[in-house]
Structure formats: C-alpha cells, structure tokens
C-alpha cells in the first residue's frame with residue numbers, strides 16, 4: 001500500500017449555507033484533490049456563487065464542514081484567488097492592463113502604493129505573458145474585448161501564486177471563439193501550474209476537457225462525480241427539464257441544457 005497521501009484542496013461534508021433561516025444550498029459533500037478541477041453547474045439561483053463565496057471565506061453562515069487545504073476558508077485567504085461573477089472597474093479611472101493585473105498583488109498585500117513597485121511590475125508582466133497578452137500591457141483595460149478582459153483577470157488572479165482558483169462564470173457574456181480562448185488559458189493553468197480550480201459555468205462544453213469532476217446543484221447537491229457519471233441525461237433532466245440532453249459526438253460529451261447553443265467542430269449540428 002502506498003504511504004503517499006493525496007493533498008486535499010477542498011473537503012466539504014454535509015455543508016449547508018444560509019442567508020436567512022432557510023438554507024440557500026444544502027447537502028454538499030465532496031473532496032477535491034490538489035491540482036484537480038471541479039466544474040460547478042446549475043441553473044440561475046442554484047447556489048453556485050453562494051458556494052464559491054463560502055469556499056473563498058466571504059460568507060460564514062454555514063453548517064457542516066468546509067476545509068481549504070486543511071484550514072477553515074477564512075484562514076485560507078492567502079492561498080485562494082477568487083474572480084467574482086461580475087467584475088466591474090470604475091472606467092472613469094483609466095487603468096492600463098498592467099495596472100489591473102498589479103492590483104491583484106497590491107490588494108493582497110493590503111498596501112496602497114502610489115507607484116507600483118518594480119517587483120510587482122515584473123510579476124505582472126510574467127502573468128500577462130502566461131495568458132498571452134504581454135503585447136497589450138499598456139493599453140487601457142476598458143478598450144479590451146471580453147475574452148481579453150477575462151484573460152487579464154486570470155493574470156491578476158495568478159500573481160499571488162494561489163493554490164486554489166475560484167472562478168465564477170469566467171465564460172459568461174463571451175462569444176464562442178472568446179470562450180474557447182479563455183478555456184485554453186484555463187487548460188494551460190491546469191497543465192503548467194497545477195493549480196486546483198473550481199469553475200462555475202452555464203456552458204460546460206468548452207470546459208469539459210479540463211474538468212476532473214462535475215458537480216450539479218440546484219439549492220442542494222444533485223450529483224458529484226467524474227463528467228461521464230455526473231452528466232447523465234436522467235440527472236440533467238431533473239434540473240433542466242425534459243428537453244435537456246446529453247449527447248456524445250466522436251467520443252466527446254456534449255450537454256444541452258437549453259441555457260446555451262452548442263458549437264461542434266466544423267459547424268456540424270448535433
């Protein structure tokens with residue numbers, strides 16, 4: 001028997017999360033090993049953001065167990081990067097791309113600098129190069145496309161060298177080619193950096209390749225397992241209704257929940 005123990009990025013046991021007296025989400029039990037990616041799926045109001053915020057340590061009204069690398073979420077902030085669902089910048093303040101990235105490190109250190117320290121500029125450039133945007137570092141952030149903005153936010157999340165990345169709807173409001181672009185950066189984060197990730201999405205298809213685990217929730221945990229187990233049609237239908245479908249094309253799984261359109265390679269129709 002191997003004595004090697006796998007490090008757990010997240011452990012949840014019968015987690016119930018509250019805003020008022022009734023749970024917004026309950027019955028959540030899962031393990032995520034270090035380096036693995038969990039895709040979190042569920043309709044509007046299912047509790048996806050609620051679960052991410054709780055894991056990030058921003059919401060502490062819960063019962064049950066939630067541990068991030070063995071510690072309570074509020075004690076794990078140093079190794080978590082959380083990218084919220086809607087990131088808004090005051091666009092009257094004309095921040096450049098590199099300044100937006102550097103903010104990730106400045107916020108974490110809790111120091112407001114007048115001038116960004118050289119060391120943070122270097123780290124920011126490295127992170128921008130990782131997401132393939134080093135050439136536009138001096139451009140105004142507000143002029144970027146949706147896909148580019150999302151990649152900048154990923155660079156910003158990476159500069160604090162997190163062990164767990166929590167990404168709330170990183171593909172929403174993007175067109176199919178931008179979704180593929182962001183999905184390929186996420187794939188690179190997983191392969192090259194080995195960071196554990198939890199990603200919420202309405203469109204699971206561009207992310208299926210990187211998902212080790214899929215969790216389906218709708219105010220309670222409906223399913224958790226490897227994609228082939230969790231994305232079974234009878235399970236999907238309980239959440240998304242009788243029109244939902246799961247199909248396999250050339251050994252690839254596609255999930256049609258009615259929330260999105262699917263785009264098969266070569267423009268084929270499912």
Ligand SMILES: Nc1ncnc2c1ncn2[C@@H]1O[C@H](COP(=O)(O)OP(=O)(O)OP(=O)(O)O)[C@@H](O)[C@H]1O
Pocket residue numbers: 019020024042043044045046047048049050051085
């Ligand atoms: N701050 C809050 N106070 C009270 N109730 C809240 C709060 N935030 C969310 N809720 C409720 O908790 C439930 C889950 O919301 P949540 O935002 O987690 O869903 P979601 O799955 O992220 O939805 P979406 O796909 O629309 O982003 C909803 O019923 C929502 O109204």
Ligand SMILES: [Mg+2]
Pocket residue numbers: 048049050085168
């Ligand atoms: Mg949400």
